[in-house]
Amino acid sequence: MMKKIAVVYGGSSHHHRTYKTSEFAKYINRLIPIRELETASLEGVDVLLVPSQTHLGLLKKNVEKIYAFANGGGTVVTLGPQGFDWLPSHKWEFRPTNFWWWLDKDPKSGLVLSAPEHDLFKNYLTLSDATWHQHGVYWPPDNCEVLVSTDDGGAVLYIDKVSTKGTWLNTTLDPDFHYGSYFMPATERFLRGFLPWLVEGKL
Amino acid sequence: MKANFIELNPGAIFAQRGKNKTRENFTNVDIYNLSNIDLTAYNCLVISGFADQDFLYEHRQIILDFVNARKILIFSGNLVTDWLPGGQLFVPKEINSYKDYEVSIHKQHPIFEGVLEDDMTYNKGVSGFFARGHHPTPEGAEVLLTLPGDTPITYIDRVSTKGTILVHAGSDLFGYMKPEINKTTDRIGPQLVKWVHEEIAMLQEEVTR
Numbered sequence: 568m569m570k571k572i573a574v575v576y577g578g579s580s581h582h583h584r585t586y587k588t589s590e591f592a593k594y595i596n597r598l599i600p601i602r603e604l605e606t607a608s609l610e611g612v613d614v615l616l617v618p619s620q621t622h623l624g625l626l627k628k629n630v631e632k633i634y635a636f637a638n639g640g641g642t643v644v645t646l647g648p649q650g651f652d653w654l655p656s657h658k659w660e661f662r663p664t665n666f667w668w669w670l671d672k673d674p675k676s677g678l679v680l681s682a683p684e685h686d687l688f689k690n691y692l693t694l695s696d697a698t699w700h701q702h703g704v705y706w707p708p709d710n711c712e713v714l715v716s717t718d719d720g721g722a723v724l725y726i727d728k729v730s731t732k733g734t735w736l737n738t739t740l741d742p743d744f745h746y747g748s749y750f751m752p753a754t755e756r757f758l759r760g761f762l763p764w765l766v767e768g769k770l
Numbered sequence: 771m772k773a774n775f776i777e778l779n780p781g782a783i784f785a786q787r788g789k790n791k792t793r794e795n796f797t798n799v800d801i802y803n804l805s806n807i808d809l810t811a812y813n814c815l816v817i818s819g820f821a822d823q824d825f826l827y828e829h830r831q832i833i834l835d836f837v838n839a840r841k842i843l844i845f846s847g848n849l850v851t852d853w854l855p856g857g858q859l860f861v862p863k864e865i866n867s868y869k870d871y872e873v874s875i876h877k878q879h880p881i882f883e884g885v886l887e888d889d890m891t892y893n894k895g896v897s898g899f900f901a902r903g904h905h906p907t908p909e910g911a912e913v914l915l916t917l918p919g920d921t922p923i924t925y926i927d928r929v930s931t932k933g934t935i936l937v938h939a940g941s942d943l944f945g946y947m948k949p950e951i952n953k954t955t956d957r958i959g960p961q962l963v964k965w966v967h968e969e970i971a972m973l974q975e976e977v978t979r
Contacts, residue, residue: 578822578823578824579782580823580847580849581820584850600824602802602822620783620784620785621782623781623782625781649783748902749862749903
């Protein structure tokens with residue numbers, strides 16, 4: 568089944584490039600201006616994507632609506648560091664961003680591919696496509712599926728099918744922000760795998 | 771006349787990194803309140819690329835009226851909708867080498883006095899943080915900084931309106947983080963504030979003359 572993705576659209580230059588005008592726009596079925604999210608119908612939406620750098624005040628107003636969407640069997644995807652705790656049982660731990668690991672003598676990004684057999688990493692992405700920096704980690708419930716983690720086990724990208732009646736994919740990575748800023752080539756490779764997978768792959 | 775800054779808060783997490791010393795006197799308002807705010811008391815409007823530019827387009831008349839009242843508008847970011855008076859949409863630079871990001875001072879200006887080009891271009895030896903494209907300038911604009919090929923990344927426009935517009939195709943020139951990183955770029959924020967004060971005085975003087 569081809570899933571229909573709706574993006575909570577903030578109108579920033581980053582969102583504009585990534586979701587509206589770039590090669591990735593074709594994967595997006597609908598842009599919902601965040602100003603209209605409270606009253607928007609989510610009928611027909613399979614995946615609701617909440618981008619990096621979303622307006623925090625308006626996001627707060629829509630948390631219940633997003634949970635209701637998930638509990639109706641929908642899939643919610645959240646990218647980048649969140650500005651407040653709102654994801655289900657995520658246990659966010661802030662970590663200083665490792666901007667400069669790749670300049671070290673013995674460069675280690677600190678990322679581990681925890682689920683190499685998952686469709687996303689078997690058929691769409693490599694770990695290096697997901698490697699630039701991370702802003703922190705999640706410590707989700709045990710029965711969530713962690714796809715990418717830090718070397719001490721914190722979740723950088725995970726799938727939660729247990730906390731609500733729907734599915735959540737949460738990551739501290741912010742590919743849409745960097746691609747939208749014309750910065751960091753790995754983020755482009757990430758989106759080239761991630762978005763087609765979101766539309767057609769096995770979640 | 772004193773400069774009174776008002777800044778539109780775009781709501782994004784990277785735009786909430788606390789007030790640094792440079793912007794401690796800025797009035798910070800949520801962007802979506804723009805049409806409910808009495809702007810009379812303010813004379814410098816600060817907007818960044820995190821802002822909802824569809825919303826700004828819908829409210830472009832408010833912005834135009836503000837600048838036309840002989841006031842200042844400062845935009846740091848990539849312009850993606852047609853809300854900025856005299857502004858043209860962002861054009862990304864084609865990058866073949868890290869040298870394509872090298873920043874040059876096109877014309878000495880008080881905002882960039884004592885700021886080294888290399889400090890703008892490089893951060894720990896890595897280039898590309900400062901600007902990655904440009905906005906074509908209106909005729910008669912004053913270009914301050916360029917990328918290679920005379921590509922204008924920072925300009926002052928005193929032509930398109932009765933006020934003054936400063937456009938920078940990059941990160942917020944006032945700085946979101948603590949400005950003290952011990953590079954000459956630390957000078958930009960305070961010098962920009964000082965320039966705004968002088969520019970306001972000049973704009974007002976022209977009115978009374």
